[in-house]
Structures are given as C-alpha cells and as structure tokens.
Amino acid sequence: MRQDIQLVLVLALTFGLLGCSAAPEGETGSSSTMTDSLDPHSFARPDEVRVTHLALDLTVDFDHRILEGTAALEFEGEGSELVLDTRNLDIQAILLDDGTAADFSLGEEVEFLGRSLTIALPAGTKSAIVRYVTDPSAEALQWLSPQQTSGGKPFLFTQSQAILARTWVPCQDSPAVRMTYEATIRVPTGLMAVMSAENATERSPQDIYTFRMAQPIPSYLLALAVGDLAFQSLGERSGVFAEPSVLKKAAWEFAEVEEMMDAAERLYGPYRWERYDLLVLPPSFPFGGMENPRLTFATPTILAGDRSLVALVAHELAHSWSGNLVTNATWNDFWLNEGFTSYIENRIMEELYGTDYAKMLAVLSRQDLADTLEEIGPEAADTHLFLDLRNRNPDDGMTAIAYDKGAAFLATMESLAGREVWDDFLADYFSTFGFESLDTERFASYLTENLLDANPGLADKARLEEWIYGPGLPSNIAPVVSGAFDEVDRVAAAWAEGATAAELETAGWTTHHWLYFLRGLPDNLSGTQMTGLDKAFGFTTSGNSEILCAWLTVAIRNDYRETDSALEDFLTRVGRRKFLKPLYAELAKTERGLEWARGVYAGARSGYHSISAGTIDEILSWSG
Numbered sequence: 001m002r003q004d005i006q007l008v009l010v011l012a013l014t015f016g017l018l019g020c021s022a023a024p025e026g027e028t029g030s031s032s033t034m035t036d037s038l039d040p041h042s043f044a045r046p047d048e049v050r051v052t053h054l055a056l057d058l059t060v061d062f063d064h065r066i067l068e069g070t071a072a073l074e075f076e077g078e079g080s081e082l083v084l085d086t087r088n089l090d091i092q093a094i095l096l097d098d099g100t101a102a103d104f105s106l107g108e109e110v111e112f113l114g115r116s117l118t119i120a121l122p123a124g125t126k127s128a129i130v131r132y133v134t135d136p137s138a139e140a141l142q143w144l145s146p147q148q149t150s151g152g153k154p155f156l157f158t159q160s161q162a163i164l165a166r167t168w169v170p171c172q173d174s175p176a177v178r179m180t181y182e183a184t185i186r187v188p189t190g191l192m193a194v195m196s197a198e199n200a201t202e203r204s205p206q207d208i209y210t211f212r213m214a215q216p217i218p219s220y221l222l223a224l225a226v227g228d229l230a231f232q233s234l235g236e237r238s239g240v241f242a243e244p245s246v247l248k249k250a251a252w253e254f255a256e257v258e259e260m261m262d263a264a265e266r267l268y269g270p271y272r273w274e275r276y277d278l279l280v281l282p283p284s285f286p287f288g289g290m291e292n293p294r295l296t297f298a299t300p301t302i303l304a305g306d307r308s309l310v311a312l313v314a315h316e317l318a319h320s321w322s323g324n325l326v327t328n329a330t331w332n333d334f335w336l337n338e339g340f341t342s343y344i345e346n347r348i349m350e351e352l353y354g355t356d357y358a359k360m361l362a363v364l365s366r367q368d369l370a371d372t373l374e375e376i377g378p379e380a381a382d383t384h385l386f387l388d389l390r391n392r393n394p395d396d397g398m399t400a401i402a403y404d405k406g407a408a409f410l411a412t413m414e415s416l417a418g419r420e421v422w423d424d425f426l427a428d429y430f431s432t433f434g435f436e437s438l439d440t441e442r443f444a445s446y447l448t449e450n451l452l453d454a455n456p457g458l459a460d461k462a463r464l465e466e467w468i469y470g471p472g473l474p475s476n477i478a479p480v481v482s483g484a485f486d487e488v489d490r491v492a493a494a495w496a497e498g499a500t501a502a503e504l505e506t507a508g509w510t511t512h513h514w515l516y517f518l519r520g521l522p523d524n525l526s527g528t529q530m531t532g533l534d535k536a537f538g539f540t541t542s543g544n545s546e547i548l549c550a551w552l553t554v555a556i557r558n559d560y561r562e563t564d565s566a567l568e569d570f571l572t573r574v575g576r577r578k579f580l581k582p583l584y585a586e587l588a589k590t591e592r593g594l595e596w597a598r599g600v601y602a603g604a605r606s607g608y609h610s611i612s613a614g615t616i617d618e619i620l621s622w623s624g
C-alpha cells in the first residue's frame, strides 16, 4: 500500500496531473483554530483525523541546504479534513490515495507554530502524499560545513523537540499523536544516514538508506543525521556511531551502556525498543543529548576520557521509559518526561556506581534547582511543575523546574512511600501507559488511585497539589546530603583560611567533587588566588567540559582575564546551550564583559544551532 501510493505519485507527476486543483498558498478559510485543539502548540485535530504512519522519501542536498521529496501519511478517523503542522515548508503538491490531487490550504503564519496545512478528504480517504521542500533556514536542521566537523566532511543533524519536526516534515506535530514510520534517504556520495529507527551499520554503495520504526512514536522523536559516520558495537544490544576520528574514544566512554540497560530493566521493566545505539555529533549540537528512540544523539562534550560524564547516557537511556514509552501529552506536561527521567537517571547511576556517587549527583541537581528558583523567582508561575506555555515558545519550559523539581518530587514520593512500594508503582505505571501519551491530570489521578489512596495517610503527606500546581518547593521535600561533599566543604574551608591550593587534599576527587568545589568558591577572589588554583589544578586546560565551564564562570565572575583566550576558544568550539548560557549570562553582567561577549559571539554565532543562538541572542540583546 505504501509503495503503491508512491507509485501513483510518480505517475501523477510524470503525467502532469498535479498542480491543477491545489489551492494557492495562504488561502484562507481553514477552520483550524487554536482554541479547539487540546495541545496549544499544534494545529492538528487528531480527535477527528489522526496520522498513524509516515513514509518519508527525501533527498539530502548539502549544496542548497534543503531536504526535498515526499511524506506519505496514513491516517484514521471519520473527519473530512486532515490538519497538519508545517513551518517554512514549501508544499508543492498533495496526492490522495485514489490518485487525484488534493484540495489543500495553508493557514496564516502564527508565531512559534508556523502554518496549518489543511487537506480536504473525500469520504474513504486513508492516505495522502505530500511533495515538499524544506527551507534552508529550517530550524530543526543544522547543516555543518566541512570545517565544522572533525573529519572535514559536511554534516547534517536534526533536532525536532519541541515543535521543530514541522520544519522538516509535514506532520501532526504534537506529542499526543503517535505514528510508526519508514524512510528512504538519499545522500551525497560517501556519506551515511542514520535515523531514530532500525539502522544499517555499513555504508550503502548506492548512497541510499532505508529505515523502519515499528514502534509508534510522537513527531518530536523523528530524527536524522547524515555525515561521515562509522559504527562500533558496544554489546549485544548496543553500539555507537561517530565520525571515524572520534569513534574509538566514544566507544571507550560508553562501554557501560549494557550495564545501564540491565539496571534500568531490573527497576522499570523491559526495554521496549530492541536496540540502543548512540550517535556522537559534532560539538555544535545544542543539547547534551536527545533521546531519539533506538539512537540517542549525544554531544561530544561528554567524552571526558574518564567516563565521569556518562550520567548523560543514563539520562537519555532513561527516556526509553519516561518520555519515549510514556510521553507527555503537551509541552505543559514536560515534567512528566524530564522529572521522571532525571529521577531515573539518578537511580541508574546508583545501581552502577553506588549511593555516594548518586547522592553527589542529586546535590548538584538541587543546586541547579536553587539557582533557577533564584533566577525566575520562587513564586513565579514558571516554577509550577504543570506549566502554561500557551502562545509561548515551548522551549521556555526547558528549565531546571521540569528536570530537577520534577526529580525532587519523585524522590520525595519515594521517601514517603518507601522505595519498594514506589518502584513497584513506577514499573506498573510504565507497563500501564506504554506507547501512550498522558497529561499531568491523568498522571495525578493514576497516582492518587494506585498509590496515595492505597496507603493510609500518604495523600496528606504527599501534598500533590502543592507540588504540581504550586510555586517553589514544598517543605516536605526529601533532603539530600552528600558525605563526599562535606569533605569538599572542609577542604574549601582550609583554603579560605590560608592553606595554599597545592596543600589541599584532593586525591581521589571525581568530576563531581570538583564541580561542587568550583561552585562553592566565593565571588571576590584575587588574581593571586585564581592563579594559585589554576596552577595547582590546571582548570584552564581541563579536557573535562563541565569542569572547564564551571571554572570559566568563576573566572568571569572574578574578572580574571588570564582565561580569556580559553573562554573564547570554548565559546567558539562548543554549541551546547547548557554551557553557553551561563557563560554569556555571566559576561553580560558587566559592560566590559558584554562588549567582549558580543565580539566573540559575532564570530561564533554562525556555528551555533538556532536553538542555542536564540537563547544567546536574548542574553546579549543581539540584533545581528
């Protein structure tokens, strides 16, 4: 059937059947409005007609920075219109399954959301093929020039979350809609394509790659990368793709992935996606990782050479349960994805490395949370777990609230219910809602019915409403204490009292000890003190991105200019928003810093992903 409708399209195009009855772009009259949609970030009306399968056939054109081809959509429902989300897509023609050209219209452009694409469906229509071209500015697509990669070949990667899938695929771009998919991707000679699907591990001699994702996923998990890639196996169910020069280092760093999978399965039930592979991207990737199913996209900044930053892998793997298997219904419910995942990440790390290690990570997470609460104000509505992101960019919800307040809520539930009861509850939750999307309200009633009401007194102690719909942190929050960090506090105190940096007892410190130490440094350090620390511990030349970023932040705060060239290099080389944001924000606090930052940004901006650039534009009041 899917092959068939593609054949019809080819014939139709060949015989010039298309283009006659397609409505012109911008035609009004679409009945799609925001108010009748449950998801405030999608025009789609899945309650009427719902997409169930997508078949992509795309050619990757690096010269013009476009994807060009077709998206064949299968759908169900009795409605007379299929409404899709698009943004900056050039829709050229749409063909229905009876071989006729469809009537369609594009709605008015809406900020952040793009334009609805409404396709009229004669009774009985079950599929349609959209022929389209992406725009060179498509926000989901980052096109890297050969100079921006380690191997000197061009590179393309997508980032669809939160609502950017619509910039490269016409789809019902809501996390409440799940579909299976398949794809044929044509790439320039010598490059390899991978997707969030079943992947080949060898190059295709024809430069054509085919993919199949048999489990239904929401559109934000559609993912594609094209580059000079090689594969190395990590175990029975796992492996890593990377540019050849990075592959060996990456495989060493991720060697414990199978153990992590086993640990997560012991806690939360079977891994439902068959394989778990990782793709290491060039440094401009805006995030630490993206949990694209079967193929996590990861930043190379976690390749520290000592496996000290693999909590990120645990996080992305945890999304195989929270997020990918049980999905937030809208971006207002983002904490259901990220709070659960951050909590599970910590549990996986505890399984692998023990309680002390996990407690260090938990304390650092609470520090991030405290910083965010201070930044946005503890009473602000954006500190609620359940957010209101209507008419806003859903990326605004991507803060420590969803991640760290969410994780703190789950840790509190664990401490109130007891670990065994809580773990059973979570395992049941994942099996009950597998391959479904649910919203905060449905989660809250499930929790109440299956845990709180079943355990006398627990509902009162839990203070669910306060956690989910209230600001700041409820006072019943489970405390986290790290004995290892108490030791760091003692060392820091000794230094403050006059011990030289070289005298400090730091043997055996991990990345986390150092992060805690650096975060705790006062804001009024002298040049001599800064130089002493740097000389003793080599922070400026650290190959560990987390330590380097924390140190550079301290340097900016103390106006320590010896690190300027290292800072400029880091800001130019790395596009990960988590690092860029605090560094630029710290710089922007003084006039000199702001001016200097703008100078660096002018050169670095073109290497950043639009997601990172958008954030830094705001911090630096950048207008180009």
Ligand SMILES: [Zn+2]
Binding pocket: 315, 319, 337, 338, 341
């Ligand atoms: Zn996450």
